Amino acid sequence: MTMEFTQDKPIYRQIIDSCYARILTGEWRPGERVPSVRELAVAVAVNTHTILKAYEYLQTHEIIVSRRGMGFYLTADAVDKVNATRREEFFNITLPAVAAEMKLLGISVEEVVERMR
Amino acid sequence: MTMEFTQDKPIYRQIIDSCYARILTGEWRPGERVPSVRELAVAVAVNTHTILKAYEYLQTHEIIVSRRGMGFYLTADAVDKVNATRREEFFNITLPAVAAEMKLLGISVEEVVERMR
Amino acid sequence: MTMEFTQDKPIYRQIIDSCYARILTGEWRPGERVPSVRELAVAVAVNTHTILKAYEYLQTHEIIVSRRGMGFYLTADAVDKVNATRREEFFNITLPAVAAEMKLLGISVEEVVERMR
Amino acid sequence: MTMEFTQDKPIYRQIIDSCYARILTGEWRPGERVPSVRELAVAVAVNTHTILKAYEYLQTHEIIVSRRGMGFYLTADAVDKVNATRREEFFNITLPAVAAEMKLLGISVEEVVERMR
DNA sequence: GTGGTCTAGACCACA
DNA sequence: GTGGTCTAGACCACA
Numbered sequence: 001m002t003m004e005f006t007q008d009k010p011i012y013r014q015i016i017d018s019c020y021a022r023i024l025t026g027e028w029r030p031g032e033r034v035p036s037v038r039e040l041a042v043a044v045a046v047n048t049h050t051i052l053k054a055y056e057y058l059q060t061h062e063i064i065v066s067r068r069g070m071g072f073y074l075t076a077d078a079v080d081k082v083n084a085t086r087r088e089e090f091f092n093i094t095l096p097a098v099a100a101e102m103k104l105l106g107i108s109v110e111e112v113v114e115r116m117r
Numbered sequence: 118m119t120m121e122f123t124q125d126k127p128i129y130r131q132i133i134d135s136c137y138a139r140i141l142t143g144e145w146r147p148g149e150r151v152p153s154v155r156e157l158a159v160a161v162a163v164n165t166h167t168i169l170k171a172y173e174y175l176q177t178h179e180i181i182v183s184r185r186g187m188g189f190y191l192t193a194d195a196v197d198k199v200n201a202t203r204r205e206e207f208f209n210i211t212l213p214a215v216a217a218e219m220k221l222l223g224i225s226v227e228e229v230v231e232r233m234r
Numbered sequence: 235m236t237m238e239f240t241q242d243k244p245i246y247r248q249i250i251d252s253c254y255a256r257i258l259t260g261e262w263r264p265g266e267r268v269p270s271v272r273e274l275a276v277a278v279a280v281n282t283h284t285i286l287k288a289y290e291y292l293q294t295h296e297i298i299v300s301r302r303g304m305g306f307y308l309t310a311d312a313v314d315k316v317n318a319t320r321r322e323e324f325f326n327i328t329l330p331a332v333a334a335e336m337k338l339l340g341i342s343v344e345e346v347v348e349r350m351r
Numbered sequence: 352m353t354m355e356f357t358q359d360k361p362i363y364r365q366i367i368d369s370c371y372a373r374i375l376t377g378e379w380r381p382g383e384r385v386p387s388v389r390e391l392a393v394a395v396a397v398n399t400h401t402i403l404k405a406y407e408y409l410q411t412h413e414i415i416v417s418r419r420g421m422g423f424y425l426t427a428d429a430v431d432k433v434n435a436t437r438r439e440e441f442f443n444i445t446l447p448a449v450a451a452e453m454k455l456l457g458i459s460v461e462e463v464v465e466r467m468r
Numbered sequence: 469g470t471g472g473t474c475t476a477g478a479c480c481a482c483a
Numbered sequence: 484g485t486g487g488t489c490t491a492g493a494c495c496a497c498a
Contacts, residue, residue: 010302010496010497010498011302011497011498012497012498021221024221024222025221046498047498049497049498050497050498053497053498083222086218086221086222087222087224090218090219090222090224091232094215094218095229095232095233098211098215099233101203101207101211102207104138104141104142104203105141105200105203105204105207107204107207109230109233109234112212113226113230115208115212116212116216116226117226127472127473127474128473128474129473129474153484153485153486154485154486154487155484155485155486163474163475164474164475164476166473166474166475166476167473167474167475169486169487170473170474172486177294183485183486183487184483184485184486185361185362185481185482185483185485185486185487186481186482186483186484186485186486187482187483187484187485187486188484188485188486189485189486244487244488244489245488245489246488246489255455258455258456259455270469270470270471271470271471271472272469272470272471280489280490281489281490281491282490283488283489283490283491284488284489284490286471286472287488287489289471300470300471300472301470301471301498302470302471302472302496302497302498303469303470303471303496303497303498304469304470304471304497304498305469305470305471306470306471317456320452320455320456321456321458324452324453324456324458325466328449328452329463329466329467332445332449333467335437335441335445336441338372338375338376338437339375339434339437339438339441341438341441343464343467343468346446347460347464349442349446350446350450350460351460361481361482361483362482362483363482363483397483398483400482400483401482401483404482404483
């Protein structure tokens with residue numbers, strides 16, 4: 001599971017995103033245990049600091065909870081939370097930015113729809 | 118021409134983007150002189166180094182050229198260069214990322230098209 | 235590693251050249267970490283910005299890459315890149331200029347060859 | 352006679368070089384009048400300041416002399432002077448630099464000689 | 469610790 | 484006036 005990291009986003013953000021993806025695809029399921037910080041650090045070949053930072057973020061957003069001495073677990077409504085957050089971001093931030101770029105470059109909605117299929 | 122800067126991108130990057138916008142809208146025309154480093158620095162209220170950094174970026178991308186003691190000038194094919202670069206980025210990077218996000222969140226093309234109008 | 239700087243070229247250019255030399259002589263090897271901006275700045279007694287400017291140049295020419303929080307690393311094909319670039323410059327720019335100068339001054343190839351030994 | 356100027360050398364230096372070339376090729380002959388500052392400025396499409404700077408350089412190096420109200424004239428030994436200066440520069444500065452570059456890049460004298468024919 | 473951004477200010481050659 | 488280089492110093496996120 002070694003990951004490729006892009007230069008433009010911090011690694012810990014990319015790890016958060018990959019956690020989101022695992023949750024949304026059902027690879028990680030609500031209530032279940034997620035890999036420990038060390039396990040994940042070894043798996044993606046990254047410093048444990050970096051994983052910890054990602055997990056702390058997920059914890060404050062109530063996607064995961066830590067159980068003393070046992071590890072981190074997905075919350076019951078993790079999927080809904082992630083879904084809601086990302087949908088909101090998608091419609092409020094991503095989409096308007098894409099629309100603005102399309103306008104500036106003179107790209108029509110039709111052209112985009114065609115390319116997306 | 119006072120500019121508002123956001124926190125999420127470095128100022129010099131935002132200046133590059135605003136130069137792109139000026140070129141694409143035709144406010145700056147090929148072959149013509151662009152504001153001097155100092156002029157622009159005063160206009161948008163940032164340090165001259167920050168403007169210079171943006172201009173250096175545009176210069177290595179052959180959007181502008183410096184003429185010693187005279188200032189920076191748009192290259193003849195500045196518009197084409199900017200357009201080509203951004204279209205490429207849009208179709209090769211932005212759009213695939215958006216498509217992946219839509220798939221993950223179960224958002225349909227129809228829903229997006231509707232929202233964009 | 236204290237460096238002597240000449241007046242006729244900017245310091246950051248001379249640093250780029252010395253990096254090239256280190257790469258070509260094998261002192262710096264592909265994939266390995268190069269001195270941090272601060273280390274090198276102290277070593278050659280110039281401001282960190284000046285080193286950074288040199289490193290940024292090398293980065294845009296894909297000789298080195300930055301790894302966030304870890305430092306700069308030589309790319310795998312750094313040696314080839316440097317060699318190719320400089321050979322090209324030598325044969326396409328330097329040599330024709332020298333030949334033109336020799337012609338203008340009436341200096342023969344034989345004379346030059348003799349002097350070079 | 353519009354000239355192409357390169358970015359890496361100041362224009363006034365390039366003008367000096369082109370004067371040298373005219374002298375060495377015999378286009379300008381010892382004792383004869385050279386174009387006035389204005390004439391040359393118009394001819395090569397450059398500010399008169401820039402031509403004046405070049406002429407001042409040539410004057411202090413005794414390549415040309417000004418005759419009050421009449422213009423600038425090549426000195427009697429202009430050709431010898433230019434020749435001597437440039438030969439010296441060639442053998443003491445250019446050639447050693449070329450030799451060093453060749454050594455670094457592993458280019459043999461034979462290869463260079465072959466390419467020069 | 470690392471790179472990266474930004475400021476304030478000086479000084480230079482060039483046009 | 485113009486771009487360009489360099490310094491000193493601060494502050495940031497990231498690893």
